[in-house]
Amino acid sequence: MLEAAARLFQERGYSGTGLNDVLATSGAPRGSLYFHFPGGKAQLAAEAAARSGKDLCEVMRAATTQEATTAGEAVVAIAALLGGQLRASGFRHGCPVAPFVLEDVDPSVRDAARDAFGAWHDVIQERLERAGHDAKRATELATFALSAIEGALLLCKARQSTEPLEQAASEISRIVMEVKR
Amino acid sequence: MLEAAARLFQERGYSGTGLNDVLATSGAPRGSLYFHFPGGKAQLAAEAAARSGKDLCEVMRAATTQEATTAGEAVVAIAALLGGQLRASGFRHGCPVAPFVLEDVDPSVRDAARDAFGAWHDVIQERLERAGHDAKRATELATFALSAIEGALLLCKARQSTEPLEQAASEISRIVMEVKR
Amino acid sequence: MLEAAARLFQERGYSGTGLNDVLATSGAPRGSLYFHFPGGKAQLAAEAAARSGKDLCEVMRAATTQEATTAGEAVVAIAALLGGQLRASGFRHGCPVAPFVLEDVDPSVRDAARDAFGAWHDVIQERLERAGHDAKRATELATFALSAIEGALLLCKARQSTEPLEQAASEISRIVMEVKR
Amino acid sequence: MLEAAARLFQERGYSGTGLNDVLATSGAPRGSLYFHFPGGKAQLAAEAAARSGKDLCEVMRAATTQEATTAGEAVVAIAALLGGQLRASGFRHGCPVAPFVLEDVDPSVRDAARDAFGAWHDVIQERLERAGHDAKRATELATFALSAIEGALLLCKARQSTEPLEQAASEISRIVMEVKR
DNA sequence: ACCCACGGGACTACCCGTTTGT
DNA sequence: ACAAACGGGTAGTCCCGTGGGT
Numbered sequence: 001m002l003e004a005a006a007r008l009f010q011e012r013g014y015s016g017t018g019l020n021d022v023l024a025t026s027g028a029p030r031g032s033l034y035f036h037f038p039g040g041k042a043q044l045a046a047e048a049a050a051r052s053g054k055d056l057c058e059v060m061r062a063a064t065t066q067e068a069t070t071a072g073e074a075v076v077a078i079a080a081l082l083g084g085q086l087r088a089s090g091f092r093h094g095c096p097v098a099p100f101v102l103e104d105v106d107p108s109v110r111d112a113a114r115d116a117f118g119a120w121h122d123v124i125q126e127r128l129e130r131a132g133h134d135a136k137r138a139t140e141l142a143t144f145a146l147s148a149i150e151g152a153l154l155l156c157k158a159r160q161s162t163e164p165l166e167q168a169a170s171e172i173s174r175i176v177m178e179v180k181r
Numbered sequence: 182m183l184e185a186a187a188r189l190f191q192e193r194g195y196s197g198t199g200l201n202d203v204l205a206t207s208g209a210p211r212g213s214l215y216f217h218f219p220g221g222k223a224q225l226a227a228e229a230a231a232r233s234g235k236d237l238c239e240v241m242r243a244a245t246t247q248e249a250t251t252a253g254e255a256v257v258a259i260a261a262l263l264g265g266q267l268r269a270s271g272f273r274h275g276c277p278v279a280p281f282v283l284e285d286v287d288p289s290v291r292d293a294a295r296d297a298f299g300a301w302h303d304v305i306q307e308r309l310e311r312a313g314h315d316a317k318r319a320t321e322l323a324t325f326a327l328s329a330i331e332g333a334l335l336l337c338k339a340r341q342s343t344e345p346l347e348q349a350a351s352e353i354s355r356i357v358m359e360v361k362r
Numbered sequence: 363m364l365e366a367a368a369r370l371f372q373e374r375g376y377s378g379t380g381l382n383d384v385l386a387t388s389g390a391p392r393g394s395l396y397f398h399f400p401g402g403k404a405q406l407a408a409e410a411a412a413r414s415g416k417d418l419c420e421v422m423r424a425a426t427t428q429e430a431t432t433a434g435e436a437v438v439a440i441a442a443l444l445g446g447q448l449r450a451s452g453f454r455h456g457c458p459v460a461p462f463v464l465e466d467v468d469p470s471v472r473d474a475a476r477d478a479f480g481a482w483h484d485v486i487q488e489r490l491e492r493a494g495h496d497a498k499r500a501t502e503l504a505t506f507a508l509s510a511i512e513g514a515l516l517l518c519k520a521r522q523s524t525e526p527l528e529q530a531a532s533e534i535s536r537i538v539m540e541v542k543r
Numbered sequence: 544m545l546e547a548a549a550r551l552f553q554e555r556g557y558s559g560t561g562l563n564d565v566l567a568t569s570g571a572p573r574g575s576l577y578f579h580f581p582g583g584k585a586q587l588a589a590e591a592a593a594r595s596g597k598d599l600c601e602v603m604r605a606a607t608t609q610e611a612t613t614a615g616e617a618v619v620a621i622a623a624l625l626g627g628q629l630r631a632s633g634f635r636h637g638c639p640v641a642p643f644v645l646e647d648v649d650p651s652v653r654d655a656a657r658d659a660f661g662a663w664h665d666v667i668q669e670r671l672e673r674a675g676h677d678a679k680r681a682t683e684l685a686t687f688a689l690s691a692i693e694g695a696l697l698l699c700k701a702r703q704s705t706e707p708l709e710q711a712a713s714e715i716s717r718i719v720m721e722v723k724r
Numbered sequence: 725a726c727c728c729a730c731g732g733g734a735c736t737a738c739c740c741g742t743t744t745g746t
Numbered sequence: 747a748c749a750a751a752c753g754g755g756t757a758g759t760c761c762c763g764t765g766g767g768t
Contacts, residue, residue, distance in 0.1 A: 396737070
């Protein structure tokens with residue numbers, strides 16, 4: 001159910017996704033939803049955000065912990081992965097938590113989204129530190145890289161093209177490597 | 182009415198904004214809406230997006246055409262302006278068209294949002310060309326800068342802080358200047 | 363619509379009456395309900411109570427203003443009328459506002475019911491004063507008579523018989539006349 | 544559990560009381576309800592009504608069997624007791640079975656309420672016979688007294704005042720004593 | 725005797741769009 | 747260009763009752 005919810009929220013946003021859609025997609029009955037998520041839609045969204053955050057975290061960690069690749073190559077790999085999902089879904093699957101931030105939902109949901117961003121930031125920061133950046137600079141760069149990737153995902157959906165994402169990956173990769181020197 | 186609609190869509194997203202809200206906010210009667218916007222909600226959103234796009238375009242153009250400032254300073258100025266609006270609104274007013282892209286709305290609305298992004302891109306590109314970048318590089322950099330700023334706006338809303346935006350401005354400014362050399 | 367609502371609330375109580383039932387009975391469309399009663403179910407119930415109160419008030423006034431009859435006969439007439447409606451409806455139509463008092467509904471609804479009781483009380487009191495009782499005694503007796511009639515309606519529904527109502531009418535009539543002496 | 548159910552039905556009516564409320568209040572698990580009351584909500588309500596009826600019966604019997612007091616004083620005592628409960632509960636605890644009569648519930652529930660009324664009637668009748676009334680007159684008077692008290696409880700809830708109850712007690716007491724002569 | 729999970733049908737509230745009459 | 751009312755579909759929430767697994 002969480003899976004179905006996460007995908008629908010990602011595709012249609014929070015308000016745009018009806019619980020009926022979630023139930024129809026997941027096949028679960030109506031009563032089960034409020035048994036497992038007594039907090040209703042908000043709780044469902046918050047847990048979906050947390051799950052999506054964790055999932056992507058692991059994927060990113062896998063891409064960044066292969067010591068054979070440089071930090072720059074890690075960024076490119078992540079971007080390629082996100083771009084692949086985007087294109088495969090017909091430019092529907094962007095960032096799974098961004099809609100929660102833009103739609104002024106319940107604070108609990110927004111906080112879940114914020115935490116997902118925080119976790120992604122930390123993964124990136126760690127990798128940058130391992131690449132030789134000091135802690136402060138790594139945090140700054142991680143925030144910037146995350147901003148650029150998120151914004152690129154947005155532009156990709158708008159343009160129906162993965163070009164902004166590739167462009168972002170290329171620039172970030174360059175910055176990450178160059179600054180290291 | 183368009184003003185009210187633009188602000189509400191910006192704050193609550195497309196699905197999250199009811200036409201009743203728009204009518205109540207703008208004070209306009211229900212009948213007028215379908216007189217001026219026979220296409221209904223979609224047309225209203227599309228025109229609101231176009232208007233928001235044009236408005237921001239002018240603001241950006243004003244910030245970038247002052248030859249006294251460098252390209253880097255122009256970026257910082259724009260970011261400061263967006264950050265100011267964000268903070269002044271209690272972190273509610275982010276990008277006015279981003280919600281339309283994330284919520285898989287009617288294609289006409291998404292296209293209006295895409296065009297707004299395109300216009301902003303062109304303003305930035307022009308400024309970069311005037312700063313000495315060749316056309317191809319200016320386009321690439323404009324896309325990247327737009328991505329970073331949009332993503333930073335998203336992170337700012339998530340973190341309830343303008344720090345990501347300032348960070349993005351600083352990095353972009355540096356890149357823009359450095360590359361010029 | 364108010365008519366249908368009043369009857370259904372009278373038969374099934376506040377919580378036991380769904381707005382769907384009201385709509386189906388009255389034939390009105392769903393949207394009209396919230397146009398005419400933006401306050402929703404509570405407002406509908408409050409207005410239904412007010413209307414029922416006024417209706418019964420007029421009926422009672424008609425029964426009590428015929429100078430030919432004594433005060434005692436007026437009471438009997440009213441009871442006969444209520445008993446007739448009760449029996450004609452298969453013991454479903456009791457007091458139209460009593461359910462609102464017993465079901466701890468929204469204060470606005472309870473207040474509407476209280477006002478209906480107040481209006482009925484005043485009609486009875488007036489008639490008693492005309493029959494020679496002083497103001498204080500007339501108020502007391504009116505309250506008592508109203509209590510007895512309301513309680514009798516309750517018992518009639520429970521026993522599926524109009525006997526308690528007739529009994530109450532007989533006793534009240536006797537008291538009203540006897541005290542006058 | 545019956546206790547909790549009885550109180551909630553008394554306060555909010557039949558339809559207005561959810562089984563979840565009963566379970567939450569009593570602390571009992573959901574599974575137990577349908578083990579002990581396979582008939583569901585209707586059975587629960589019927590047994591709650593029977594229990595409430597019996598409880599009040601005993602209280603009334605205690606108040607009326609003290610030979611030191613006259614029949615009139617017994618009525619006043621009962622009214623004082625009901626008024627005390629009413630006031631102590633913030634005018635929420637009226638008659639425990641009246642809601643079942645007004646809300647056209649399952650016949651089994653209404654019958655249980657009717658039986659409670661019958662039992663109360665018999666207690667009053669007995670007392671009146673002991674006070675010297677013949678059987679027929681005692682029955683009539685008992686019905687009337689019960690009507691007046693029930694109606695007074697209703698008006699008390701509506702007015703948020705115990706005055707109607709005191710008024711009713713005073714009148715009934717007078718009738719009961721006077722008729723005896 | 726209890727407990728979790730299901731199952732789907734109700735509830736009220738609100739939606740967007742249209743029609744009809746100024 | 748406004749205004750009032752209709753029309754009915756759908757939103758999220760909560761309902762009561764039923765099983766399978768101890």
